[in-house]
Amino acid sequence: MNGIMIAILSVTVIGIICAVMLAVASKIMEVKEDERFPAVRDCLPGANCGACGYAGCDGYARALVEDEGVRTNLCVPGGDAVSRCLSEVLGVEFLDVIEQVAVIKCKGDCSVTSEKMDYEGIESCAAAKLLFGGTGKCSFGCMGLGDCAKICPQSAICIENGIAHVNTRLCTGCGMCVSACPNKLISVMADVEKVLVTCSNTDKGALTRAVCTHGCIGCRKCEKECPTGAVTVVDNLARIDYDKCRDCGHCVEVCVTGCIMNGDFSGIHRAQEE
Amino acid sequence: MEELMHFDFKGLVIILMSAVFVNNYVLQRFLGICPFLGVSKKLDQATGMSIAVIFVMLLATAVTWPIQYYLLDPNDLGYMQTIVFILVIAALVQLVEIVLKKYVPSLHAALGVYLPLITTNCAVLGVTILNITENYDFAASMINSLGSGLGFFLAMVLFSGVRSRMEGGDTPEAFKGLPITLVAASIVSISFFGFAGVIEHLFS
Numbered sequence: 001m002n003g004i005m006i007a008i009l010s011v012t013v014i015g016i017i018c019a020v021m022l023a024v025a026s027k028i029m030e031v032k033e034d035e036r037f038p039a040v041r042d043c044l045p046g047a048n049c050g051a052c053g054y055a056g057c058d059g060y061a062r063a064l065v066e067d068e069g070v071r072t073n074l075c076v077p078g079g080d081a082v083s084r085c086l087s088e089v090l091g092v093e094f095l096d097v098i099e100q101v102a103v104i105k106c107k108g109d110c111s112v113t114s115e116k117m118d119y120e121g122i123e124s125c126a127a128a129k130l131l132f133g134g135t136g137k138c139s140f141g142c143m144g145l146g147d148c149a150k151i152c153p154q155s156a157i158c159i160e161n162g163i164a165h166v167n168t169r170l171c172t173g174c175g176m177c178v179s180a181c182p183n184k185l186i187s188v189m190a191d192v193e194k195v196l197v198t199c200s201n202t203d204k205g206a207l208t209r210a211v212c213t214h215g216c217i218g219c220r221k222c223e224k225e226c227p228t229g230a231v232t233v234v235d236n237l238a239r240i241d242y243d244k245c246r247d248c249g250h251c252v253e254v255c256v257t258g259c260i261m262n263g264d265f266s267g268i269h270r271a272q273e274e
Numbered sequence: 275m276e277e278l279m280h281f282d283f284k285g286l287v288i289i290l291m292s293a294v295f296v297n298n299y300v301l302q303r304f305l306g307i308c309p310f311l312g313v314s315k316k317l318d319q320a321t322g323m324s325i326a327v328i329f330v331m332l333l334a335t336a337v338t339w340p341i342q343y344y345l346l347d348p349n350d351l352g353y354m355q356t357i358v359f360i361l362v363i364a365a366l367v368q369l370v371e372i373v374l375k376k377y378v379p380s381l382h383a384a385l386g387v388y389l390p391l392i393t394t395n396c397a398v399l400g401v402t403i404l405n406i407t408e409n410y411d412f413a414a415s416m417i418n419s420l421g422s423g424l425g426f427f428l429a430m431v432l433f434s435g436v437r438s439r440m441e442g443g444d445t446p447e448a449f450k451g452l453p454i455t456l457v458a459a460s461i462v463s464i465s466f467f468g469f470a471g472v473i474e475h476l477f478s
Contacts, residue, residue: 007354018365025369029376
């Protein structure tokens with residue numbers, strides 16, 4: 001019994017000596033960090049999503065403190081509130097954040113296309129994609145196994161009727177889902193836009209038509225009709241240049257398959273403002 | 275308590291050489307494999323890690339040897355060796371980090387993340403405990419630690435060279451990544467068996 005006590009006591013004493021030594025040393029030899037760093041770090045949301053292009057919120061905060069040239073509007077998920085906070089802390093001019101939302105460029109749900117196999121493998125798009133190019137008849141489309149929904153930190157993506165949908169009112173535009181989709185169907189775009197090509201199939205029109213009645217057949221009607229020349233058809237797929245687009249919605253009216261769609265893409269930031 | 279062993283200059287050289295080549299910590303005793311596989315991708319990283327290891331091994335030995343002989347053994351607490359050593363080494367590495375950060379920021383930046391990594395490195399604990407079980411005196415212990423650190427350095431540098439050659443090689447798909455690295459590590463390890471028996475006849 002006595003032996004145990006001596007052992008416990010001596011280790012405790014050594015531990016306390018070490019602890020005191022470390023505590024004293026860290027106080028005496030404290031390195032002054034830039035005092036703005038904690039304040040800058042507190043402004044950021046702390047999701048470590050990487051949308052700013054730096055390794056997590058700490059990395060972005062460090063870059064902001066150390067380098068004057070780093071812009072304060074890179075945190076898309078944080079939106080204007082974060083940008084305003086950063087500009088106040090750092091004493092620089094406020095830069096407006098272009099809020100973004102994730103959009104899924106496929107609306108091939110079970111009413112317009114169908115499965116080509118009875119997939120019973122792992123519940124993952126990435127795994128299903130390896131098996132004959134995916135579960136759907138259209139190998140470009142959404143398989144609806146929810147890799148994007150699993151990674152979404154906001155739970156803004158749900159799977160319905162066999163495809164993924166983004167609830168833009170919850171989406172912060174962090175873009176983590178973009179890299180999760182094996183078919184590269186998801187992209188982030190400015191949340192003020194109103195029209196979207198909801199198809200990613202680059203096969204010839206007849207082939208597209210055979211697998212999905214909603215798909216873009218590359219008929220070029222939108223390209224001819226667009227008053228600003230914002231729509232072009234490349235690789236049998238209509239693409240919208242949002243720099244030129246004025247959201248008139250004419251392409252939506254003329255689209256024969258209805259794959260160019262109107263929508264309200266205002267994200268969580270706009271929802272909060274309202 | 276067993277008698278401590280004292281060595282002349284020749285004996286110390288033998289300890290140093292055998293720690294580097296014959297009893298190489300990574301390749302012969304298989305301690306410290308984690309940094310050996312993890313940080314050996316690039317030569318500069320491998321060098322940084324190894325220098326940190328040499329530094330910490332020397333420091334740890336300088337502190338743990340007196341603790342063993344002036345604190346633990348007189349109180350019959352020899353069995354507490356492992357716990358006390360881990361505690362002391364961890365605290366020591368943290369202290370070194372604080373000191374470096376304050377006074378030698380360039381070295382702190384160079385050692386970077388490797389210093390905290392060494393806190394729980396088994397090679398460091400291994401060398402301190404081995405110094406005690408071998409009954410080395412203080413000088414021999416320090417030489418042994420230096421040799422072990424240099425051996426780690428040698429293994430890391432050699433292996434980072436091997437890995438850079440492997441990157442350019444045509445590796446079969448199934449072997450890419452860790453498998454081929456482990457195969458290469460075992461071959462490097464086998465090559466070090468060639469040093470066995472050299473040291474005994476170093477001065478004869």
